[in-house]
Amino acid sequence: MNSNYKLVCIYPATYDELKQKGVLHLMTEKDENGFFSHVYHVLYPAPASRTMELNSNHTIIETGRYLGFLFNVPGLSYLAVLLNFVFLTAKVILLAYRAGASAIRSQTPYIEGLCALAASWVTGIPFCVSIHSDYDKCYLLNPHGGAPVFFGSRKSAKALERFVLSRTPVVMPIREHLAKYAVSSGASPSSIRVIPHGIDMAPFLEGERNSARKDLGLPQDLKIISFVGRLSRENFILDLIPIAEEVLAGNKDILFTVVGSGPLEKEFIDSIAVHGLGGIFKLYGFQPREKVAKFRISCDISLCLMGGYSLIESAAAAKPIVSYDLEWHHEIVENDLTGFLIKQGDVKQAADSITRLLQNKNKAEQMGRNARAKVIEKHSLEKTSQIKIKYYDELISGGTRL
Template sequence: MTKIKVLHIIKSLGRGGAEMLLPETLKLHDKDKFEFHYIYFLPWKDQMVGSLEEAGGRVACLEAKDNIRLLLQYKKTIEYCKDHKIDLIHCHLPWAGFLGRWVHKKTGIPMLYTEHNMQERYHPATKSINKISFNSQSLALGVSQDVTDSIKENIKPNIPVRTLLNGVNTESFQRSCNSHIRRELGIPKDAIVIGNVAVFRFQKRLVEWLQVIKRIREKNSNVYGIIVGAGPLEKEIKMEWKDSGLQNIVFLPGLKIDVKSYFEALDIFMMTSSFEGLPIALLEAMSMECAVVSTSAGGIKEVIRNEEDGLTCKVEDWQKLSDLCQILIDDPEKLKTFKRAARERVLKEFSLTKMVDELEIIYSDFVTK
């Protein structure tokens, strides 16, 4: 049987939500039916390359120092498609999408685009190019209904737009009793640990996250925090961390490829985000039985039903997160209930297997048309 050759195009393969999905989905894809290729452009953001290659993907870096140079790699991308007889292109995030649409127009190869963010949150220039070029592709996929609605309202495209919810590998992300992180960080066994895994960007509001932890800590001496990640706002976040006197309370281990052991150290996964698509880290935390306390930003409200799968508040009411955490700190049985509820929710509705099955149907439909 001739395999369907799919080329994923993405700006970088660092540790972001969209990037991390690629190796996880590749592990579950039917390799007898599909062959997967990956092109990225920022060689210094390559944390996912090893995982992709281990899972059987073919990875190529077409180096580009900025977005304009990225677009100028369209000729090499076309050559790659011809050399490897690519049947279908699947792009992620705007600049890879712009390049992919150009390639689609030049070659006629079907192209899918997954949108991971709300249109309202993009830079005006990015929004404008997105709107102008959006119809030069075969299909758009929104990672949440909010994201899909944002595409339809802001772009009003002529091409089909569907929602394909992000998923998590619930087999891989299962809690065990082998976490060594608490011991390594010197966190007491009986402590309540609140954490987050995020790129240090403004929409994550990690300065506010630290303020919430500081308030919780004023009432509870046995509460600790962990934020795994790095990013452009690292300087500001570390300044708040020091100014708040949280150096021995909240731990910042930096960017990590394997975050499973950190999820195992957490009791509560807390998000202060001002906006989101559908965060992969949230689904991973839920699969690892972390109770969720969060703002109801973007796709989060499609995942967490308040007081059923976790506890949420409005984006502008982020200061209430300390009170929501306190509810779980004061009631160990309720904390256990929400830990179980989180995993049950992703098992039922956000399994990566379900997502991959739907993707393979979409891929097959386009190639066999």
């Protein structure tokens, strides 16, 4: 695709955070197969300001805090926030002008969204906001970092979110259920354009269980239940402990592989030791994407209590999924067809579902094949990119205005 369109995208992250999470490849997919000839990724707040090239079509612009010491001066934090908002917005405006940007996208409806709104108002360049989480739910699960706050207040953040979304011409939830969240948080129903996650299916379609286990040094004779993701409260990582105890009570020769790191890593490791489960857990920390694919292929069951990309990858690897019945999970996990949906927190039911799958290998393998077929149909990178291109084209051509 030959296009001169250019995109400025604003994230609440740093380059090192994105690299540690193994999601830099997701940034390079934002050109949507060449629909945008160049994408400028503005990351804020960063430890320091710097610019780097991901490749010839993607530039990362990390933006440090302006007069950052003011955040630590009593009584001046409000001034610091205001100054940094003006500084970030001015930087985005200047970048958009110099780059000849066709669109501005914010990854959140908070400070980044307000910046996109202000930059659009000054430059006349259309903007959009993508919604990646039910932030209210995330806050309930983790009031200390699960969702954005503004001046220490979630209520203030909600007011900012409503202000931004009510003035955004195109709001892009990444899942159907988030469309309802966006509308309830101020977005106009006419602004909603759902952009489902897409992944490169190839790494999950290649290889098979035994060879993946050999490559990873995993035993061939054990039944493996795999968790891949951030070790955080929002992902219910501590629920793995009672689930494992229940599974172990009725099954032998099992192994739980845990790939990832996060804020609850130490607590999780300590809990494994306290419960005497060191023999059935293996923790591998953060792993590069190619190894993540092998871990998914190597397992018999994917335990994905809360997931986004994780849910799609698990299905792409043709594994039956045991998941909590939350958010959008029902779009992929169907009981007795692609896996099992479990009431949140019901570790006994989760363990019973795992045992059912372990004891019925043929059924489990068929459910895995069903899951793969489902995500290939709805979540391949090619199909989801076509959807995004359609909505970007609407935005840029002026077909969507509030």
